Amino acid sequence: MDVCCKEMSWSDVRDLFRLWREENVRKSVEVVDLWERILQKKMHKFGDERLPVLEQVCVAALDCNRLEVADACLKALSAEFPTSLRIRKLKALKLEALERYNS
Numbered sequence: 019m020d021v022c023c024k025e026m027s028w029s030d031v032r033d034l035f036r037l038w039r040e041e042n043v044r045k046s047v048e049v050v051d052l053w054e055r056i057l058q059k060k061m062h063k064f065g066d067e068r069l070p071v072l073e074q075v076c077v078a079a080l081d082c083n084r085l086e087v088a089d090a091c092l093k094a095l096s097a098e099f100p101t102s103l104r105i106r107k108l109k110a111l112k113l114e115a116l117e118r119y120n121s
Contacts, residue, residue, distance in 0.1 A: 026052070028060040035071055046081035049074060053087065069098065076108050080115045088112055 026034075031052045038045060053075045061068055076091035092112065095105050113119070 026056060028056050028063065031056045032064065032067065032071070035074055036067070039070060039074055044078070044081070046078035049078035050082050050084050050087055053078075069095065073104070073108065077111065080108075080111050083115060085112070085115065088115075 034052070035049065035057075037043075038049070057071065057075075061071075064071060072091045072095050076088050076095070079085070079087035079091065088108075089112075092105070092108060095102075095108065099105055
């Protein structure tokens, strides 16, 4: 990982995640690591940016086969938007990660 997370505040990480989303950069290992080390306990501070961060972390977790992290994000997103097409797409990505192509 090329990001030194010991010296980063939650707002630094939030800004980094925002930059990666805006530039369409997919640093899945870094996203999951920073999520677990810094952001997960600070989600109450995110406001309107909470949902894009959860989606970003979910996709990154699926990339890294960190299904427990993806499940936690999906649970939070599904509670907020139970019928959302975006959430259904994330759930389909999870099924793909599980190699359940017929579900």
